[in-house]
Amino acid sequence: MEQFDVAIIGGGSAGLSALKKLSDLNKSAILIEAGNSIGTKNVSGGILYSKKDPQGRIYNVEDVFGSDFTSNAPVERLIKKYLLHATSMNKIFTIDMTPLHDYKTNFAYSVLLNRLTPWFAELASESAEKHGGGIITGVHVSDIQWVDNKTIVRTNELEDFAVRSIIAADGINSEIAQITSARGKFTPEEVYFGVKVIIKLPEKIIEERFHLDSTEGSAHLFAGDITLNHVGGGFLYTNRDTLSLGAVYHYNSLLSNPVAPSQLIDELIKNPLISEYIKDEVTLRNGNEGLSKEDQLKVHLGVSKLIKTYNELRDKYFSKDNMKLIESGKFGNLEEVKSKIDSIKHDLNEKFGVQFVSNYVELEFSAKLIPDGKRCMMKKPHFKNILFIGDAAGRGIFIGPKIEGLNVGIDDAVRAAIAISRSIDSNNFDSNYLGNYYESLVNESPYTREMSMIDENYLNLFLELVKDIPMGTIDHRLSFGLQVIKNKHLRGISLRLANYLGYNRILPLIESEKTYVQIPMLLANKLGDIVNSTFVPSIPTLPDRIANLQYNDDSESHIIVNDKKSEFMKKLILLCPTKCYSLEGNDVVLQHEGCVECGTCSVGTVWKHPKGEKGIRYRYG
Amino acid sequence: MLHVAVIIKLEPDFSEGNVSYNSDGTLNRAETKNILGPHSAVACNAAFYCKVRYGAQVSVGTMGPPIAESALKQAQILSDAEELNLYSDRMFAGADTLATAEVLKNGIEKMFGGNKIDIVFSGHRASDGETGQTGPQTAWKLGYTFLGNVIDFEIDLERKVVFAKRVISLQGMDTIIEEIESPLPVFITIDPSYRSIFNTVSQRLAANNFRKEASKRIEDTGQYLKILDGKKLELDPKLVGLPGSPTIVYRVEKIPRAKTNRKAEIVDPSNVNNLAPVIEKLIQISRGK
Incomplete structure (x- = not known):
């Protein structure tokens, strides 16, 4: 049986960063990716941040892929503006959140993962090959077993092989986590659901419309009636010659008020501000x-x-x-x-x-679950000789307008690589030695702190930005709250109390329909400008959106429904983004062919990724 | 070191949109795009398998006009060949399969500085000729054991033998898979159904590395390309080109046009509603109506 020091499972941005870092530390590692090529299974909102923090080291994309990342990588646009739009019908009230975006930020680029991760892969495999490692695509890891002090990796495509350690970078629906029982499946309370379309718009029209120069980009967040009464909001990011338009909602909120994901996108497109943003001549x-x-x-x-x-x-x-x-x-x-x-x-x-x-032109429809790190990050992101990173470890930052995931995964990847490199050097892969050390490195990460505690400086900045909003216009209880927090002394006490209570206690207050829907609508109604759309967008139907996707169908389903009569599965009839579920009599039945592998149904099913090369093939991501 | 040769052919691209016909229905070769023949591509895959599994060195050869260099380049992408050989000379014009085999035989004997080739791969047939004779005739001229319709093979480097599976389809009988053990050297024509499978991590990594090497090599094909004429190949003019071709073309039959006794209805695909009757008809056909 072949044996290797490290297997990285999953070729997204985190897995590829781990491969690059390990190789740069002169260690041999192999990366196994299920997609037929790198990037075809990856979706992100899409902003990639590089951050700095005076209180601790952050490992950024440029630390892994070189200081010339900004000039060489196929990134889309450097995000220079960050705007929050409160919406109510055709009234829009905009708050410039750029200082919040700039907070602890070196730079941030809009990205499309199927353009960026192949570039990561090229650099990572070049480094890996120098040490006998590399990237293998089209292979799905189906099992991991520990036999006679050996860790055996089993796949659908290759002969079994042995490894001394594993980095699990297989995303939010990590099968490695399920196989090993390292963690349970994330519950709807712990995750957000994201749906996105890529919209075609010529480069110079984007620059003219959004007032940008040839490399700059802007990010737009939306809250208010466009959420259809859900906790979360919409986003629009400018790419080089496309726009990423999406919606991200707390999964629990969608379960209590189910709406088809495609409709959530449609609602954004119908908003006059957005429809004017995406307008093109067709x-x-x-x-x-x-x-x-x-x-x-x-x-x-x-x-x-x-x-x-x-x-x-x-x-x-x-x-x-x-x-x-x-x-x-x-x-x-x-x-x-x-x-x-x-x-x-x-x-x-x-x-x-x-x-x-x-009208406007849609290029790709996609969906994914997003871990809300403050609710679901693994306290012990390791199991035996397996280290979990990024989405697989439930690590992502989700605090109001702050949504970060790619950078967190990259930071985790470097820490995992450092821990494994140390284990290789000392020939010790014991859980206490490898796992505990990785855990300590992860706990040192400023991102872990952000997922655990409210950042007072960030809150101060936020208050600075909203201080000019006339308090009389918004809800009296919130006005009172803002008045309290505006007082420096009271704010300090409140923060200490909030951090003492912990996120779990205060989240229902800060993440609610009131904050994401009612207050933005109130602001828009009282302070907003009227925006009228000059056309009625012709929105594709869901079947048209699905027909535009590329699949390599597997005759065998990768999903098995646990209870065909459960209330949860019945809600999936509406919530599955590509309508894979329907009702036959009293049973919920699955037709897996259109599945985009988002894992929205994972809690009610035996959910696996499709076999190597099978399933969805995103072109943009 | 295992030395492997592949003989390939530049052929018309018969895929939709690339093929051009004269008004009399014959192929317009000047207007039709040429590519590495699909059967030749399968032979290149077999050579690449030898490279990954057995560390073979690969040499590719083809007889044809200077434009056949493009086929050699495509073959190099697939096989990561160390050597590309173009056998090109006006004296080769009008060659039938036997005269072609003579050129290829001499070419193969000169590969890798005259080192003996252990395995020669060729495609099952050419898509514009369909005779399937060049491979066997070259094998005969080389004095190599010939294995046709091979769908799978393994090599024992120590014993210098090949284990091959070949598919034999006999009319009116079941298809037979024949397993053969043969000492090297051999000449293999590879069946179109052949697929090279790399099922260990090391093989996959090696395959990736060779593919990368191939993509670098084709940036400077000239470094690997040798153009050999009749003189360099030390060929007897009587055995090549028209003089070396015993085949007499008595008459060329035009390809009969398909009779238009079928009734076809054109459906506009832009209107989804038009597809409903099509599906109805398909259902009826599937039910045997």
Whole structure:
């Protein structure tokens, strides 16, 4: 049987960081990823932070992947503005939260994981190969066993192999955690549910619309009526030539008031501010009814080709690389490109009756569960010789407008790599030696503190930002609360009391419909500006969204429903983002083919990841 | 060290949108895109398997015009070949399979500085020729044991033998899988159903490394490419090209066009409602109606 020092299970940003760090520490490690290639199973909201903290060391992405990360990595845009929009119908009240975003931040980029993680993988595998390690894709780990002092890894695709230690980086629905019983499944109380669409928008239009330069980006959060009375909110991040539009809600809140995730997205799109943000000029074809069916098809195919040419040329024209069109020799200058675009547009319109209307273009629909670290981080993120990192360890920061996960996973990864490197050097993989040391390193992380305690400075900054909001406009009890906290002395006492009580006690107060829905609506109604949409977006149906996804279907389902009659599973009929569940008689039945592997149903099912290379293949993530 | 050769062919790309026909229905070769033949690609995969499993060195050879270099490049991506050989000379023009085999035989004998090749792989057949004779004839000329329709193989390096499974389909009978043990050297034509499987961590890692090496190698194909003419291959002009081809093409039959006795109805896919009758018909067919 082959034997290796370390197996990292899961090729997301945390797993890849662990591989890179271990290799840089001259240790040999292999990374096993179930997707057919790196990035196809990863989804994030998508902002990647680099942070600093005077009270403790943080291991950032640039510490792992090099100081030239910002210039070399395929990141989207450097987030310079962070705005919170309170919504009520067509009234919007905006608070600039940029100082909160900048708090302890070196930099933050919007990212699309299927663009970024392959780059991580390239660097990590280059380092790993120097020490006999590397990345293996298309392999699903199905079991781990300890036999005769050996840790045996079992997969669906390869012969068994032995390892001395494991880093579990297999995400929030960690099978390694279930196989080993290192932790139970996260409950709806402990997690948030996220749903997102990627929207196409040419580069220069994004810059003009959001008032950005060619590298800058902005982040927009939404709370109020767009939540459909749920705890959480919406987000819109500008990428290079796309937008990430999503909604993140406390899973419990969705269970008590079930709404289809697709509808949560639709509600965002219908908001006039958002619809104006995502607006683009798109083509609308006519049916050519007067022609014979055969001629209709010929025209259809011909027009498809012309529209494709039009869109490709238009996208290039509106990109920062538009001078490449001139360099290619096809055009003398940008004016000529513009004339060509106008000429195709004219032909499409005059000859084929194609209209150009205001609408928007969706590229990808995705969903995932997000760990709320303050509720679910593993107190002991290790089991025997296995170390859990990132989402697998339930570690993510979720505090009001502060949502961070990727950076937390990277910090964990480095700490796990350091702990394992030490074990290799001393040839000691005992749980007390390896696991406890890793636990102590994780406890030293400023992120762990953030998930355990309220940060007074962060709160001060928040109060500074909202101090100009006329208190009379909002709920009198909250006004009173804000008045109390505004007093420096009283604030100190309140914070000590809150931290003494712990997050569990105070969370129902700070994470409630009042804070996420009612107060934002009140603010919008009383202080907001009216925003009107200039068009009605034509929103794709869920079947259209699913049809646009790429899958490698497995004939065998990776999910087995525990109790087909349970109330929880009945709610999944609505809550499963791709409607995999339906009711037949009194039984909830599953059709797994459209599953996006978010794990929303995990609590009521035997839930495994699909076998290697099977299942969803995200193109953006 | 195991030395492996692959003989490949540049063939027309018959995939939709790439093939072009003359008005008389014959293939317009000038307008049709050329690619590494799909059967040749499978042979390259078999050579790559030898590289990963047995540390083989791979040499690829093809007879053809200078544009066949593109097929060699594609073969290098698949096999991570150390050597690429293009056998190109006007004197090879008009060659049938036997004359081609003569060129390939001499080419294979000159691979790796004349080192004896242990295994030669070729595709099952060419997609534009379909005769499937070049492989066996080259094997015969080389004096190698010939194994056709091979779907799986393993090599015992110490004993210098190959264990191969070949599929034999006999008309009116069940398909037979024949297991053969043969001493090296052998000439293998690989069946299209062959799939190289790497089922240990080490094999997967090695395969990744060789793939990376291949992608670096194709950035400078010239470093690996040898162009050999008849003289360099020390060929007898009587045995190659038209003079070396005993095949007489008596007549070329045009490919008969499919009779249009089937009734086809064109459905516009942009309107989902149009698909309902299609599904109805499929259901009827599946029920045998």
